[in-house]
Amino acid sequence: xxxxxxxxxxxxxxxxxxxxxxxxxxxxxxxxxxxxxxxxxxxxxxxxxxxxxxxxxxxxxxxxxxxxxxxxxxxxxxxxxxxxxxxxxxxxxxxxxxxxxxxxxxxxxxxxxxxxxxxxxxxxxxxxxxxxxxxxxxxxxxxxxxxxxxxxxxxxxxxxxxxxxxxxxxxxxxxxxxxxxxxxxxxxxxxxxxxxxxxxxxxxxxxxxxxxxxxxxxxxxxxxxxxxxxxxxxxxxxxxxxxx
Amino acid sequence: xxxxxxxxxxxxxxxxxxxxxxxxxxxxxxxxxxxxxxxxxxxxxxxxxxxxxxxxxxxxxxxxxxxxxxxxxxxxxxxxxxxxxxxxxxxxxxxxxxxxxxxxxxxxxxxxxxxxxxxxxxxxxxxxxxxxxxxxxxxxxxxxxxxxxxxxxxxxxxxxxxxxxxxxxxxxxxxxxxxxxxxxxxxxxxxxxxxxxxxxxxxxxxxxxxxxxxxxxxxxxxxxxxxxxxxxxxxxxxxxxxxxxxxxxxxxxxxxxxxxxxxxxxxxxxxxxxxxxxxxxxxxxxxxxxxxxxxxxxxxxxxxxxxxxxxxxxxxxxxxxxxxxxxxxxxxxxxxxxxxxxxxxxxxxxxxxxxxxxxxxxxxxxxxxxxxxxxxxxxxxxxxxxxxxxxxxxxxxxxxxxxxxxxxxxxxxxxxx
Numbered sequence: 001x002x003x004x005x006x007x008x009x010x011x012x013x014x015x016x017x018x019x020x021x022x023x024x025x026x027x028x029x030x031x032x033x034x035x036x037x038x039x040x041x042x043x044x045x046x047x048x049x050x051x052x053x054x055x056x057x058x059x060x061x062x063x064x065x066x067x068x069x070x071x072x073x074x075x076x077x078x079x080x081x082x083x084x085x086x087x088x089x090x091x092x093x094x095x096x097x098x099x100x101x102x103x104x105x106x107x108x109x110x111x112x113x114x115x116x117x118x119x120x121x122x123x124x125x126x127x128x129x130x131x132x133x134x135x136x137x138x139x140x141x142x143x144x145x146x147x148x149x150x151x152x153x154x155x156x157x158x159x160x161x162x163x164x165x166x167x168x169x170x171x172x173x174x175x176x177x178x179x180x181x182x183x184x185x186x187x188x189x190x191x192x193x194x195x196x197x198x199x200x201x202x203x204x205x206x207x208x209x210x211x212x213x214x215x216x217x218x219x220x221x222x223x224x225x226x227x228x229x230x231x232x233x234x235x236x237x238x239x240x241x242x243x244x
Numbered sequence: 245x246x247x248x249x250x251x252x253x254x255x256x257x258x259x260x261x262x263x264x265x266x267x268x269x270x271x272x273x274x275x276x277x278x279x280x281x282x283x284x285x286x287x288x289x290x291x292x293x294x295x296x297x298x299x300x301x302x303x304x305x306x307x308x309x310x311x312x313x314x315x316x317x318x319x320x321x322x323x324x325x326x327x328x329x330x331x332x333x334x335x336x337x338x339x340x341x342x343x344x345x346x347x348x349x350x351x352x353x354x355x356x357x358x359x360x361x362x363x364x365x366x367x368x369x370x371x372x373x374x375x376x377x378x379x380x381x382x383x384x385x386x387x388x389x390x391x392x393x394x395x396x397x398x399x400x401x402x403x404x405x406x407x408x409x410x411x412x413x414x415x416x417x418x419x420x421x422x423x424x425x426x427x428x429x430x431x432x433x434x435x436x437x438x439x440x441x442x443x444x445x446x447x448x449x450x451x452x453x454x455x456x457x458x459x460x461x462x463x464x465x466x467x468x469x470x471x472x473x474x475x476x477x478x479x480x481x482x483x484x485x486x487x488x489x490x491x492x493x494x495x496x497x498x499x500x501x502x503x504x505x506x507x508x509x510x511x512x513x514x515x516x517x518x519x520x521x522x523x524x525x526x527x528x529x530x531x532x533x534x535x536x537x538x539x540x541x542x543x544x545x546x547x548x549x550x551x552x553x554x555x556x557x558x559x560x561x562x563x564x565x566x567x568x569x570x571x572x573x574x575x576x577x578x579x580x581x582x583x584x585x586x587x588x589x590x591x592x593x594x595x596x597x598x599x600x601x602x603x604x605x606x607x608x609x610x611x612x613x614x615x616x617x618x619x620x621x622x623x624x625x626x627x628x629x630x631x632x633x634x635x636x637x638x639x640x641x642x643x644x645x646x647x648x649x650x651x652x653x654x655x656x657x658x659x660x661x
């Protein structure tokens with residue numbers, strides 16, 4: 001699904017990713033843990049195609065190099081980033097936005113666009129699964145949403161857009177236990193042989209709910225240790241410093 | 245000023261004047277205009293819109309009258325029931341009040357020289373006083389509330405070229421009456437022309453006027469509208485201005501709040517692309533206590549476009565408990581886009597609540613990125629953000645059918661960007 005070789009990324013002449021290697025197979029869930037400033041969010045941004053980074057190395061998605069692929073095409077090809085801080089977009093109705101997004105992706109895939117009635121049914125079903133109050137979907141995108149509602153809205157978008165590679169950037173931050181459980185259930189029910197997940201997190205807590213196949217420790221722009229979910233538990237006990 | 249823009253007194257002979265007094269008033273007004281010329285940037289009210297320079301650049305000759313022709317077929321609004329008034333090149337043609345008690349409405353061609361706004365400062369008003377004829381006069385009697393809105397189809401015919409049209413309208417609402425108008429501009433000309441219009445609005449006690457001005461189709465027209473309002477106690481004025489089409493559009497509104505407990509609202513959404521120039525200028529005069537005024541202007545400027553907001557709130561010494569608010573927000577889409585804002589407060593009373601604010605900035609890159617990670621192209625993302633930015637104004641229109649109609653018109657403009 002995703003192969004990253006010797007990925008380096010710098011911004012404003014500061015190198016943040018310093019030669020990162022990672023391979024994710026279809027159906028796998030990988031977790032990346034690391035202290036503040038280790039480059040976790042930069043990795044998420046770079047994979048999403050965000051402008052402003054100077055990049056070297058290779059990122060291949062489904063066998064194709066992503067190096068020159070712009071942000072929207074990555075999304076259209078099935079890469080999804082759930083943001084750590086979803087942006088508030090004033091004046092844009094959440095449902096209208098979701099429909100535009102879904103139809104743009106469908107169009108790019110050469111699929112038939114969805115009509116309003118079918119779309120609203122789809123949203124209703126997915127929102128119910130995530131315990132999202134339908135009323136917020138007729139409000140402006142993320143405007144006035146609570147922290148939990150914003151994160152749930154990201155997972156709702158993931159469910160509706162149905163991507164192949166899902167990057168969750170600190171989706172657990174700012175969530176209470178109930179919201180964490182709902183979101184994790186939302187992710188777990190989407191797991192399949194065709195989908196891969198890259199879960200970026202500070203804490204082991206999330207990984208109790210979303211069980212990863214592999215855990216990687218990111219430190220100073222490199223993966224310094226990889227293992228199974230046991231590694232996350234070990235990390236929780238010892239802290240990041242002792243792992244070095 | 246360009247000598248070509250001097251207007252010969254013989255032009256007034258082409259107007260069917262009411263009487264000698266009318267003729268003298270017109271001659272005097274024209275003389276004043278010819279002395280003043282079109283306003284330049286040296287004039288504070290035209291600081292950011294040097295119309296003399298703009299006209300000199302765009303016109304060699306100006307012809308003030310032309311033969312009357314019928315407009316090409318007009319796409320009347322079908323989306324919602326409405327009454328209508330048809331204006332062609334600034335002249336009142338006909339009207340239909342299908343949904344109303346016709347005895348309650350007085351409508352005719354407006355020809356009244358008592359409407360004297362002779363003005364040392366504003367030469368366009370003098371020009372208008374000299375040359376306007378056959379505008380619209382509309383009066384609603386006391387205690388009559390309109391069932392449906394009036395659409396004022398303001399049609400400009402396709403033969404207009406280098407013309408200078410002057411029009412004058414007057415709207416009077418009796419006590420406790422209520423009216424909703426939509427001024428819908430349809431420009432069939434592909435050429436440049438000037439439309440100089442003056443509007444006089446009188447709202448008697450407890451009257452309510454809601455008005456929407458829509459200038460949506462792309463055109464080469466140069467529009468100036470001076471709107472003078474007088475509000476009696478407990479009256480309510482609410483104006484929405486949506487402009488995205490004309491090459492030049494300046495709306496200049498001056499409202500006197502003369503009776504207590506008036507409420508004066510001006511909201512505007514402007515989309516300014518190419519090399520267009522648009523300005524909203526307001527002056528709200530709080531002359532008595534306990535009145536409210538509210539202004540919110542949102543502008544999106546792209547390419548070489550230029551937007552201006554000059555808003556003044558004047559509060560007289562006796563106008564205690566005034567509540568006045570004004571806010572201008574502009575979104576600049578290109579390095580060459582320009583927006584000028586000049587908010588002014590002139591307050592002589594000490595127990596008032598007045599606030600104002602002005603911001604301008606670029607589209608947030610992080611928001612664009614967020615939308616692009618959901619598959620939208622950069623252009624789509626910017627369009628969505630622009631739409632969202634202007635929706636804050638459009639969303640305030642209470643009637644669903646009217647709001648949807650306006651939303652569509654604006655969206656078409658934004659999507660053409």
